[in-house]
Amino acid sequence: MTAAIEVQGLGVRFRRNRRGRRSLKDLFAGASRRSRPGEFWALRDVSFTVASGEAIGVVGRNGQGKSTLLRLVAGVLLPDEGTVTVNGGVAPLIELTGGFVGDLTVRENVRLTAGLHGMPKSEIARRYHDMIAFAELEDFQDTPYKHLSNGMKVRLAFSVVSQLEEPIMLVDEVLAVGDKTFRDKCYARIDELLADGRTLFFVSHNERDLRRFCTRGLYLNKGALVLDAPIGEVLDRYNADSVAR
Template sequence: MSDIAIRVEGLSKQYRIGARRKAHNTLRDHLMSGLQSLWSRNGHQPPARNSGSVESAKPEVESTLFWALQDVSFDVKRGETVGIVGRNGAGKSTLLKLLSRITEPTSGRIEIDGRVAALLEVGTGFHNELTGRENIYLNGTILGMKRAEIPRQLDEIVAFSEVEQFLDTPVKRYSSGMTLRLAFAVAAHLNPEILIVDEVLAVGDAAFQKKCMGKMEGVAKEGRTIFFVSHNMPAVTRLCQRAILLEDGKLCRDGNSHEVVSAYLHSELGTMSAREWTDPLKAPRGEVAMLRAVRVCTSDGRSEEAFDIRKPVGLEMEYEVLKPGYKFMPSMELWNEEGVCLIDSIEYDPNWRGRVRPPGRYRSTAWIPGNYLAEGTLFVTVYLETVDPKIKQFYEKQVVAFSVVDSGEGDSARVDFAGKLRGVVRPRLDWNTVLNPENVQPERVTSEL
């Protein structure tokens, strides 16, 4: 058996946009057209249309051709977990629809070896008139499962989706959240060899997203193939060993997920560690303040994308106060690749605490000491709120990113260990080791927090 689960060669998809089809004729129009043809064949002049009638057929508008995907090729081995990243309109959802065989390619070929379960939109594959239970059996049958196999998975599906009370209710009466939970549970538990999941999980609440991520990690460990589209970069790097970057319908990068995500962030933000809004009309804003720039900087003020684990890191936010009379609370979050929030920090500057800030441009910088963060890619979220009343002015998620590198040299917390260290942070703690501790008077250690 080949170890290739999916093979894509020269895949392209073209759409015709701007075209407007002629309106459907009424029964009267069909009858009149038939009579006109009959009279014409017999040499008679067809009767004139009533001058007061409205012509139902509308002329077609000139159309243009649009390539959603162009000449995309790649192989996916069995058991691989692949993330698909790219900006809106890059072709991600089109690729998944082609892989799911929802639509046909314009050119190229796809070879798939294994059962495919796809979760592309809320309710995809569900029949609204059928109950939740009936839809589970329907989807299992579509996947090629025998009817006797499905009951063995039913209890797990119901438990995961948390819709037991409504299992025999038609799906058309489900909320979007209930439909999503059941759809994901069905796709993940009916043992497909290939699981395809689009950004649909973004509509779920945080607890459900965490539950789904845990399930997909379990599916991946079972050796099944997963295709995962998301704008959540920490989720992609956490779940996927490999990622594919699409841009304008073309495959522009394929490789290690951390490297591909780094390249995507770099291309999206201009520079991965800095972003600036030069046009005030496009800047994130509220009624009394707007965001102007975010940077990750060194101790001498340079924007930097990679930091030695021993060096301090500055998280810098520039914002503009537009109206007088308000107190502000600038804040920053730092997230790792696993979607864990490492730091949620509020500005602590005695010079401004509790004071009204006059209109003008401000720069607030939070400093993270060296030998504190762990290795990996980290993502910065910034937000600003007024105080009394508490009104959010902006909240920009994962606006910039940077990498922390531990070379193992010098005085890092790695010391002489060359393997992988666990932990979401890696502070270099003060250690004290003595020989024959029973003969040594313990030292009193004081610590200031």
């Protein structure tokens, strides 16, 4: 089966001070791979492959590298060691409200955001009313985005991104937001995308959601991949470790 995501020997490090990642000066100077004072490895020596059409859940406590891994797969971060190969475009259901422009209207933001993700103008026009209806914002199309409630912003963002035709979905806790009615709509939409053969890479603390959508799991602890196994086995190991702490 074709690999959708291939990760080999992946490592990324950060600074503990306000500068965050290494500076450009460090990079161009060929800084040592060994950690310097004030640096730590958020991920180290992580390897796995995700098959096309597979649904993978990533688990671990806060600060163990889950969201960092998601951002590396999305191409937002670059690794310090190893490689990340993504075979196909991604629909990033992460930081949902990021990238929207406050002074632009809902209508303008839909067109801008979908366009930036590569959706052709003709396709945006065809899907526009479906996106607005899913977000339940028919009466707010000409309202500036900054005047929407947080719930409205999340509904709009999920609606737009979930309409992308990309074969790989990257999801980070998005289902933890919104009311139950909207979450049920999100569940149904993700079920549709999985039935259509999309690949799911899902970071979450919600065991119910992980068991519902995923067949396989990755358990991260202290930046290392502790277990790669069926999702039930991974969750049992994670829960057992959590009780033992």
